Amino acid sequence: MGEAASERKKEHVVNPKGLTSEEVTRLLAEYGPNVIAEDKPNPFRLFFKKLWGPVPWMLEATLVLEIIMGNNIEGLIIGFLLIFNAILGFMHQQKAQNALNMLRTRLQIMARVLRDGAWKQVASSELVPGDYVHLRVGDFAPADLVIAEGQVLVDQSALTGESVPVEREPGEVVYSGSVLRRGEASGSVTATGSKSFFGKTAELMRGAGSRSHAEELVMSIVRYLLLMDGALVIAILIYAAITGLSFMKVMPFALILLVASVPVALTATFTLTSAVASLDLSSKGxxxxxxxxxxxxxxxxxxxxxxxxxxxLNELTLSGMQTADGVDDADLLLMGALASDERTQDPLDKAILARLAETGVRAPEKTGFIPFDPATKRSEATFTRDGETWRAVKGAPHVVAKLAGADGEFWETAIADLAASGARVLGVAAGRDGALTFKGLIALADPxxxxxxxxxxxxxxxxxxxxxxxxxxxxxxxxxxxxxxxxxxxxxxxxxxxxxxxxxxxxxxxxxxxxxxxxxxxxxxxxxxxxxxxxxxxxxxxxxxxxxxxxxxxxxxxxxxxxxxxxxxLKGVVEAVKTGRRVYQRLLTYTLNKIVKTIQVAVFLSLGLIIFRHFVVTPLLVLLLLFANDFVTMSIANDNVRVSREPDIWNVRVLIKTSLIIAVAWLVYIFAVFGVGKDVLGLPIAELRTLSFLGLVYSGLSNVLLVRERSYMWSSRPGTYLLLAIVGDVILVSLLAHFGLFGMMAPVTWSAIGLLLAFTILFVTLLDLIKVPLLRSPTSRTAEASAT
Missing domain, CATH: 3.40.50.1000 (HAD superfamily/HAD-like)
Structure with missing residues (x-):
């Protein structure tokens, strides 16, 4: 989409003196902030989206099957758990979105604006029509503005789709959201926010909702787990067909088994963990x-x-000068100042201009200025002296010396002497247009x-x-x-x-x-x-x-x-590294726990049906187990973890090997629980299912404590929310198991519950001794090197 010349070049009132604070306050009240109001999604629609998708569909199908079979209480409980999970997911999504919105408000584009007679930087959202703004290479135009001084090359591809940059000169408009590719310019703001021509402002934040490499990796592992569960479901259906087991009874079980392998809390956990960490980082710069x-x-x-x-420090002061023959310090300084510009707020220019101001010398008016370009490593200006056009050039010594035809090798010693104290050295040249003479060197100290x-x-x-x-x-x-x-x-x-x-x-x-x-x-x-x-x-x-x-x-x-x-x-970089490693440890805990529990639950339920010829845990209890586990794993986002000493990377082979060893150990545990309950305690099948359910919950909670710490479990205290979630889970499921509330399970005695808890604590303590060599920096670069 292009725009006609009449559209880009109109008569606008330009105020090169800028606005006063009082005028800005009045105009801000009249026009509002320089932002585009976003359409906020309907919270009810967001909530109901939690009831739409593969996992909710499977749960809803299970609910319908239970009602068809006349199991109304089971259907009611599944419906309650479905709604509860949607509420929990919605709350975590809102918390993550609020964190991202807060981050977006802090990540603002700044604008150089002339107010109250002085150049200053303000947030682009605070610009109003009439503000006098200076743009330089690499800036986003913070609002629609008409150029008063300078000529620039503007990239409008994000606005118009046209890939070729366009030239803009005084009197023409630069539109909000376009990018300056060459030159510098000053101009007055003509329109802000939704009143701008394209109704678009530039934004720095991007890809906040995109999956990270870690999330993609975990999802690839989960896909393999889903294939494993799919194979087990097929085996169960074949078994049901051979033994004559009712299809209506097997289908809810099969659906719940598939749900068990889907990481319901994966996206919420990754997003929430990263969003909370990013908000914490924003307070640290x-x-x-x-x-x-x-x-x-x-x-x-x-x-x-x-x-x-x-x-x-980038707080430069002029520390020395070395003039060429026939050139005095005053002329060298003047030429260096002419090739500088206060509006750019560049520390080099500010230091040279400040020293010139101290001398009281007034520089002649410039007729043109080309700002510093990293590609050419110089800036230059044109001015009039004795009725003739002159050029002044300032930049890297070797570049300027070559441009002026000076002997670079001759100046090597002088450059080395000035740089001996760590000073930054600039070369200066000037002369009639087309006949530059090397004037000398300016040293700027930057401790x-x-x-x-x-x-x-x-x-x-x-x-x-x-x-x-x-x-x-x-x-x-x-x-x-x-x-x-x-x-x-x-x-x-x-x-x-x-x-x-x-x-x-x-x-x-x-x-x-x-x-x-x-x-x-x-x-x-x-x-x-x-x-x-x-x-x-x-x-x-x-x-x-x-x-x-x-x-x-x-x-x-x-x-x-x-x-x-x-x-x-670089203080912020240290904080980013530490925060990143804390997040990594939390996500590693979640990933290890998810793999281990998926293998344990899926294999136990499937083999239990085939070996013992009945459901070792009912579909309803499996569903309750999944929600109990997800409630705890979401709390991992706020867990208390230690920063690893080496860079952390995701090593899939070590991750899967470690998970398999721990999963096999927990399979031994749960089969032992079922076997003792059946053969030693002589419990009926209904109470065996309750005991197995408790064993799966207790082992799941213990596994979180086991894998969250790379050393021994007692080496660090879990986060408060995680600890409260685990304790709350233990209390809740123990009460449900003892009283058999709502008919969800057959009641078991407190002595059985106590013995199971004691056995779980003993087992996880022994497993902790095996875990330590497996999880001590399992995904560090050192571990990867040793693994290969």
Whole structure:
């Protein structure tokens, strides 16, 4: 969809002085916030969706069959459990959605706006018509605005579907949600929110509901479990046909057996766990653009970090100058200032302009300005001097020296001397248009962040190796690395990166080199994190498993990244790694528990029918067992877990092997319970079913405690909600079993219940001794290496 020139170029009132706070307050009340109101889904419709799907269908079919057979009480109870499960799922979905909505409000696009005569950053939602806004490369247009100054190349593909970027010049409109690909511009906001031309605003959060790699992996395991249960159901139907067992009695049992293999709480558990963790991270300076980033943070073992602003303070001060022959400090500083722009809020430009302001020298008016481009590593301006057009250029010393025809080797010593203290060095050139002269070097001191050395050490202890990636010279990089305690090989130049060289400090790096660097580490089996801030960093941020946009990043970089830091430095990355590993431990607990219980329940019910020639547990009790287990497993989302010392990855082979061993042990337990009840206690079949039901519940709860801790069970205290859920489950099912309430089961004595509890505690304690060597870092990189 294109738009006519008359539509994009209209007469608009432009106010280059911006608005006052009073005007903003009035206009905000008149036009409202700069957001598009979303249609909120009907909560009743969301609830009834919980009653529609494969699992509810099977439960509803079971309910109908029970009523047809005249088992009205059983049908009523199944109906109650179906509604109860829908309510529980709906509540957890709402809790997760509320967490995501809260995260979305915090992950806002910021706009540079002129208010009360000063440039400042505000949330784009606070913009009003008449605001004077400055846009630079990599920004999303936060509202419809008419350009007053500058010329830009705009990508409107997200709005119009047209893949070719378009030029926009003064007097033309840039629409909300489009992306600046080249140039800088200032202009006045003409429309906000739903009043904008396309009625669309840009959003950084994406893919919050998409499945993570871990969830896909668990679902693949569950599919195999479902096939196993399907085979068992076929075996039961064949057995029923041979023995003459009533089809009406077998079908509810078969349906419930299939339900037992479906992870009813899987999606809710994964989403809730990740959403709650992401909300917690947001209070620690980390905003996730997709929930799957939590999983990748747990596995990350390589972090390629920018130097400036991430490992250093990015609070630059002019620390020295080296002039060329015949050039004085004042002229060098003036030319450097002319190639700078206050509106960009770039720390380099701000430092040079601040020093010029101290001298009291007034720079001539610029007639044109090309902002810094990471691809060319320079910025430049045009101005008039003595009636002639001049150019001033500032950027990487070697780039500027080559542009001005200066002897690069001659300046090597001067660059090394200025960089010896870790300063960032810029080259400056100026002259009549087409005849640049190298003016000299400007050094800007950027000290390391006080906490950076400790954070690098913390990441190293977590098994994450930090590698410095900077566009600065090797001399500067080497000095800063030494101050941060980073030792190792330093290389410089794009050729080395292209060759796949591995080192600790990369200097002279261009943004596009970062993409190749990420691929280099991925090709040798690493899970890579990459920090970035510029529009040209976007491909690398998207390629990395953990793309990290720093606090000063452009909108494009933030949109490409999987997480956005709201505070400077790497402290947020440490928090993300720790949180990711806690989430991993919780999801591992859920996965192990699900596999173990599915195998135990399905095999016991199927073999029990074939061996003992009757149902060892009724379909109704199996259903009650499933809901009791899901009630507890959902509480795993808030469990208290310890952070693993090494990066965590999902090792399917070790996972299945461990699950099978534990499942076989619990099968021995439940068959022993049934055998003792039948042959030693001489219980009738109705009471045997109650005892078996209790054994399955107790073993299921014990299994959660068993697999949640990689060491011995008593090594850590379970989370409060999990502990309360387990205790509540034990009390509830024990009361139901003793009193046989609602006719769901035959009552059993307190002594039988007590003996079963004691036996369960003894059995799980012995099983814990077997488990420890199996579950001690079963999916760490170390374990994977030893397994292969």
């Amino acid at each position: 980390v905003l996730l653009t997709r929930l799957a980033a939590i999983e990748e943070s747990a596995a990350m073992n390589e972090l390629c970090s920018d130097k400036t602003g991430t490992l250093t 390391p962040r006080p906490e950076a050395r400790g954070i690098i050490a913390d990441l190293r202890q977590l098994g994450v190796r930090v590698r410095m990636v900077t566009g600065d010279s090797m001399a500067t990089a080497r000095v800063v690395a030494a101050e941060l305690g980073m030792e190792g090989v330093v290389i410089g130049g794009r050729d080395e990166i292209a060759k796949g060289a591995i080192c600790d400090i990369y200097a002279g790096v261009y943004p596009e080199d970062k993409f190749r660097l990420v691929q280099t580490f991925q090709n040798i089996g690493h899970t890579v994190g990459m920090t970035g801030d510029g529009v040209n960093d976007a491909p690398a941020l998207k390629q990395a498993e953990v793309g990290i946009a720093v606090s000063s990043a452009t909108d494009v970089a933030k949109a490409a990244a999987s997480m956005v830091l709201t505070e400077s430095g």
